[in-house]
Amino acid sequence: xxxHHGISTAERIRVTPSAARIETVYEQVISxxxxxxxxxxxxxxxxxxxxxxLSRHPEYVDASILERLCEPERQIIFRxxxxxxxxxxxxxxxxxxxYNSALGPYKGGLRFHPDVLLGTVKFLGFEQVFKNALTGLPxxxxxxxxxxxxxxxxxxxxMRFCQSFMTEAYRHLGDxxxxxxxxxxxxxxxxxxxxxxYKRISNRYESGVLTGKGITWGGxxxxxxxxxxxxxxxxxHMLATRGRSFDGATVLVSGSGNxxxxxxEKVHELGGVVVGASDSSGSVYDPExxxxxxxxxxxxxxxxxxxxxxxxxxxxxxxxxxxxWAVAERHDIDVALPCATQNELNDDDAATxxxxxVAAVAEGANMPTTPEAIRVLRQAGVLFxxxxxxxxxxxxxxALEMQQNATRDSWSFEYTEQRLAEIMENIHARCxxxxxxxxxxxxxxxxxxxxxxxxxxxxxxAQGVI
Ligand code: GLU
Numbered sequence: 001x002x003x004h005h006g007i008s009t010a011e012r013i014r015v016t017p018s019a020a021r022i023e024t025v026y027e028q029v030i031s032x033x034x035x036x037x038x039x040x041x042x043x044x045x046x047x048x049x050x051x052x053x054l055s056r057h058p059e060y061v062d063a064s065i066l067e068r069l070c071e072p073e074r075q076i077i078f079r080x081x082x083x084x085x086x087x088x089x090x091x092x093x094x095x096x097x098x099y100n101s102a103l104g105p106y107k108g109g110l111r112f113h114p115d116v117l118l119g120t121v122k123f124l125g126f127e128q129v130f131k132n133a134l135t136g137l138p139x140x141x142x143x144x145x146x147x148x149x150x151x152x153x154x155x156x157x158x159m160r161f162c163q164s165f166m167t168e169a170y171r172h173l174g175d176x177x178x179x180x181x182x183x184x185x186x187x188x189x190x191x192x193x194x195x196x197x198y199k200r201i202s203n204r205y206e207s208g209v210l211t212g213k214g215i216t217w218g219g220x221x222x223x224x225x226x227x228x229x230x231x232x233x234x235x236x237h238m239l240a241t242r243g244r245s246f247d248g249a250t251v252l253v254s255g256s257g258n259x260x261x262x263x264x265e266k267v268h269e270l271g272g273v274v275v276g277a278s279d280s281s282g283s284v285y286d287p288e289x290x291x292x293x294x295x296x297x298x299x300x301x302x303x304x305x306x307x308x309x310x311x312x313x314x315x316x317x318x319x320x321x322x323x324x325w326a327v328a329e330r331h332d333i334d335v336a337l338p339c340a341t342q343n344e345l346n347d348d349d350a351a352t353x354x355x356x357x358v359a360a361v362a363e364g365a366n367m368p369t370t371p372e373a374i375r376v377l378r379q380a381g382v383l384f385x386x387x388x389x390x391x392x393x394x395x396x397x398x399a400l401e402m403q404q405n406a407t408r409d410s411w412s413f414e415y416t417e418q419r420l421a422e423i424m425e426n427i428h429a430r431c432x433x434x435x436x437x438x439x440x441x442x443x444x445x446x447x448x449x450x451x452x453x454x455x456x457x458x459x460x461x462a463q464g465v466i
Contacts, residue, residue, distance in 0.1 A: 018054035018061065022047045025066045032071075036119025038342060042126050042367060043070060049449035052438055057454070063465070065457045072125060073106075074098040077118065078168040080146060082161045085154055094165055096144035098178055099125035102459035105176050106142030107132055107395060109183030112161075112190070114149040121145055123342075124183070127366055128395070130452030131388040134427050137399035142178055144169070150185045162193035169194075170201050175208030175405070181398050182212045184341065187258060188224070208405035211398035220401035222416040223394075228262025229417070230393015230424045231337060231364040231385075236270065237428035238360050238383040238444070239335070247271035252333055252353075253290075254278050254324045255340030256299050256306055259364040259391070263337050264290055276327040278340065279306040283324040286316040287331070325349035328356035339364030350376035363387035374445065389431050389448040396423045 029043050047066070054061050080092040095118060098106040108128040111120070121143050129141030148161055172178060182191055191212045198209055213219035222229070232246070239245055249272040253260050256277045264274045273289040279299075284290075284306050294312060298304045310318035319326055325336070325345060333356040338345045342365065350373035353361065361377055362385030363369060369377075369384075377384050397420055404410050411419075431447030440446050 019051045021054065021061055022050060022066065025070065028067070029070045033119065033122070036117075036122060038123040038367070039119045039126065041343075041371065042123040045367075045371065045445070046126075046130065046449045046453065049446040050453065053450055053454065057457075059461060060457050063457075063461050065460060068460065069100065069126075069129070069453075069456070072097045072099045072122065073101060074172075075118070075122070076169075076172055080148065080161065080164045080168070082148075082157070082164045084157055092146050092148040092161070094144070094146045094168060095121045096169060096172055096178070096180070097121045097125040097142060098172070099141045099143065100129040100456060100460075101140035102456050102463060103133055104138035104140045105174075106178035107139035107181075107398065108141055108143040109145075109181045109395075110165075110186045110190075110194075111143070111145035111183040112148045112150050112185030113145070114147055116145045116147045120342075124366055127388055129456055130449065131392045132395055132399075133452040133455040134389055134430065134448060135392050135396040135399060135423055136426060136430075137396060137423075139179075139395065139399050139402075142180075143183070144180055145183065145186075148185075150190075155189075158190065159193045162190050163197040166194045166197035167201065170198050173198065173209055175206050175402070179208060179398070179402060180210055181395070182258070184257065188212060188214055188219075208402045211401040213401070218401075218405055220397060220404055220416060221411065221413040222420055223397045223401055224258065225262040225265070225417075226397035226420055227259045227391050227394030228264070228339065228364060229266045230396065230420060231259070231263050231339070231362055231390045232266035232270065233393065233421055233424035234385050234390040234428055235335060235337065235360055235362040237425060238362065238385055241432070241442070242359065242383070244334075244359060245270070246335070249273070249334035250275055250332060251335045251337065252276045252324050252327055253337045253339055253364075254283075254344055254368070255338075255365065256295060256309075257340070259394070260337075260339040261292065261296060261299070263339050263364050264292055264295070267335075267337075268292065272335070275331060276324040277306065277309075278324040281305050281307060282318060282320040283322050283326060284310045284313075284316050284318055285327045285331075286310075286313055288313075288315055323349065325352055328352045328358070332357050334359050336361045337364050338368035340368060341365055342367040343370050345369045345373050347372035347376050349373060353377070354380040354382065358382055360385070362390040364391050366391065378443075383442070384444060386445045386448050388452060389427050389444060392427055393420050393424055396420065
């Protein structure tokens with residue numbers, strides 16, 4: 001069923017042909033991409049925002065934009081052989097989905113995680129296309145990664161794996177072709193090894209081929225912080241529409257990786273208190289507020305588990321195998337920021353958050369909230385910032401890194417952070433204005449989907465049937 005947000009019966013009749021076309025294309029997506037549930041989910045969410053757009057813009061239907069957007073421009077799958085420290089040979093699978101280049105070179109991260117399948121990369125690539133459009137910067141969308149599990153691997157193993165990944169991937173990349181960055185399991189260390197191998201094979205110091213590089217060799221200040229900071233900025237703008245702020249707010253953040261850590265940092269800077277964080281083994285409830293220095297020490301230096309953090313905090317409690325939303329069963333919560341992974345916040349979690357008084361939820365991760373959970377939150381009047389908009393600060397700052405590389409320049413922290421803050425403000429304003437234009441005020445999901453979609457669709461039409 002496609003919800004027709006706030007429109008009259010007469011209008012609904014007019015949009016029917018568009019709705020029917022959407023259903024036909026969606027059925028094709030399912031049958032052409034069997035078993036790729038996350039990809040189906042991501043497509044469904046965007047399609048649900050489009051009936052009225054297609055009835056206003058029949059040119060999108062005529063140019064088969066929906067069909068073209070559901071088929072990535074190129075999908076590369078490759079073998080990654082690598083040798084472990086004990087001499088055993090392992091074979092991982094590598095992916096790069098070059099999804100859409102209407103607005104610029106393919107741009108998007110690499111994820112190294114054992115759950116990565118083609119469908120995972122495809123859903124992330126699909127989301128990335130619209131997210132990148134929302135940044136207002138000239139970047140197309142792509143995503144990649146591997147089912148390699150970095151957990152417990154030595155530094156030397158990580159290096160050999162990254163080198164093997166790049167030995168195949170390099171031929172598909174370039175600063176005007178496709179520019180990967182990090183995602184889950186890929187941080188500055190991995191980007192360093194990947195860049196080294198690219199440079200060695202290509203014999204070019206092509207800084208702009210990867211983003212998230214080290215500060216001393218082409219990286220941008222603020223890139224590390226950008227996704228978490230950006231998510232908090234976006235949430236701040238949402239809260240402001242209701243006369244609220246982070247000052248004095250109680251916040252839950254899921255995850256404890258790069259996005260979560262810098263979201264926590266910014267929330268604390270703005271006067272909020274984050275009382276819970278998590279990893280795949282469980283959650284920590286820390287009523288005094290997360291000690292960020294300790295969390296960083298445990299996660300970034302020791303590469304340990306969240307339980308190790310809890311052990312070193314006398315008043316903190318470790319909740320084994322529980323997601324962080326469980327903390328809302330015993331604590332009032334103003335804001336929730338899912339910053340871990342896809343589908344980590346379901347309808348039961350959403351109901352728990354609503355009972356705890358949550359005013360805003362914003363996605364630092366990609367698609368962490370299930371469609372049913374989004375429905376629960378929206379029905380309860382909770383502000384909801386979708387990842388495409390709320391977590392776009394990371395890739396936006398990657399585009400700023402590309403700008404600095406292209407001009408062989410490097411900007412100060414203050415200037416770069418100011419650019420990031422402006423970009424997030426613009427994304428918020430654009431989503432809000434688009435939602436208003438379509439008569440669905442405050443619906444950031446539809447606002448983000450429609451604003452991203454129309455920009456990409458217009459560029460695709462201008463560039464012809466390719
Ligand atoms: N992986 C991040 C994302 O989901 C960043 C991508 C990038 O910087 O290219 O947007």
